[in-house]
Amino acid sequence: MKERVDSVSTYIKTINDSLKEMRKSTDCDLFCYRGEQHNYETSGMPNIFRGNNLKHMNESKNYEKNVIDEVISNDLSKHENYLQAAINAQHGGFPSRLLDVTFNSLIGLFFAVTPHYTKKITESDHEDGVVIIYAIDKLYSSNSKGIQSYFEMIISSNNDGENNENERIKGYIHRLIDFTNLNSRIKAQQGGLILFSGNEFIPLPSWKEKKIIIAKEAKINIREELKDLFGMTIGTIYPESDNLVGYLTEKAKLLTEENTEEDLIYELKKQLDHYYYEFQKVKFYKGEDLLHFLYDIEEYLYSYVESIFESEKLEKNTQKDLLNIVEDFCEMISLKLPEDYSFVDYNSLIKERGLL
Incomplete structure (x- = not known):
C-alpha cells in the first residue's frame, strides 16, 4: 500500500x-x-x-x-x-x-x-x-x-x-x-x-x-x-x-565505472533477491495475494528471458550467466511454495515463448 x-x-x-x-x-x-x-x-x-x-x-x-x-x-x-x-x-x-x-x-x-x-x-x-x-x-x-x-x-x-x-x-x-x-x-x-x-x-x-x-x-x-x-x-x-x-x-564511495555485462548480472540478481524477500512475506498469506504476486514474477521473467534471446550483442558467457540465475531462482521459488501452488519451471519458461 x-x-x-x-x-x-x-x-x-x-x-x-x-x-x-x-x-x-x-x-x-x-x-x-x-x-x-x-x-x-x-x-x-x-x-x-x-x-x-x-x-x-x-x-x-x-x-x-x-x-x-x-x-x-x-x-x-x-x-x-x-x-x-x-x-x-x-x-x-x-x-x-x-x-x-x-x-x-x-x-x-x-x-x-x-x-x-x-x-x-x-x-x-x-x-x-x-x-x-x-x-x-x-x-x-x-x-x-x-x-x-x-x-x-x-x-x-x-x-x-x-x-x-x-x-x-x-x-x-x-x-x-x-x-x-x-x-x-x-x-x-x-x-x-x-x-x-x-x-x-x-x-x-x-x-x-x-x-x-x-x-x-x-x-x-x-x-x-x-x-x-x-x-x-x-x-x-x-x-x-x-x-x-x-x-x-x-x-x-559509491562512484563506479561503466560495465554493461556486470551491471546486467548485478541488476538481475538484486531484482530476484527482492522478489524472494517479498515472497517470504507473501507466501504465508496464500490466496489471491500470493497468486497475483507469483503471476507478476512470472511476467517479469518471461519478458526478461525474451530480451536475453533477442539480444544480438550480448556475449554468450553473459547470456549463460543470466539464464543460470533465472533457472536457480525458478527452482528456489518452486521448492519454497506452499502446497497446491505452482510456479513456472525454467524449461517451461523458455519453451512457452518458443525460445528453444
Missing part, C-alpha cells in the same frame, strides 16, 4: 520510516527523490519515451545525437561532450533519456505540489501528487570518461539494425549520475539524473523504489509550510554549503 501524506510533518515521518525499511530491504544508504504533480502509471518516465519523441527516436537515425549537436552548435551548452551538454539542455524541454532527481527529500516534495513556473500555481491541485524514493547502490560522475562514452554510444546507435547497441536488454540498466554543482539550477535543486539505457521505457526495478502519495487537498497547505518553515519558493531553492565535505565523501 502506498503512503499518503497531508502535511510536511507527516511527510518527513513517512520519509524517515520508508528509509529505515528500504535500508533493510536494499542494503543501500543513499537515496534520491523525484516529485511529480500527478500520480500517473508512467511516473518516473523520461520524456524521450513519450509521444512523438519515442516515434522520432525509433524512426530517425541518430535522433538524440542530432538534437544534442544542435544544442552545442547553437551555444546552448558550454560543454562539448554529449553527456554534459545533454544535462545542461535538460531543463530546456529537449527530448532526453535523463530523468531529474534530487538528493533533498523536501525539494522532491516541493515539485510534487508545485507546477512548472510557467503554469498557474494551483493547476495541479485537483490531483494527488507523488514523491518517488529511489535507492542508490551505484553512482556515476558526469566527469567520468566511461559514462560519457557510454552515453555517446547510446545516442549514436543507428536505428537500421546494423549497429544498434541500444537493445531492449540494455533497458534493464539504469545509472544514477551525480552532478550536484554542474550548473546553477542543478545546484539549486541538489540534483542528479537517472540515465535510462534502452530504446523503450523499462522502469527502475521495484526493489529500488517506493512511492509516497501527496494528498491533493493538502497541496496548498504544504506549499505554505515549505515557504514559511524552509524558505522554499520557486525562486529560492538553493542548497546549504555547510558540511558538504562529509556528504560528498559518502557519495564518492
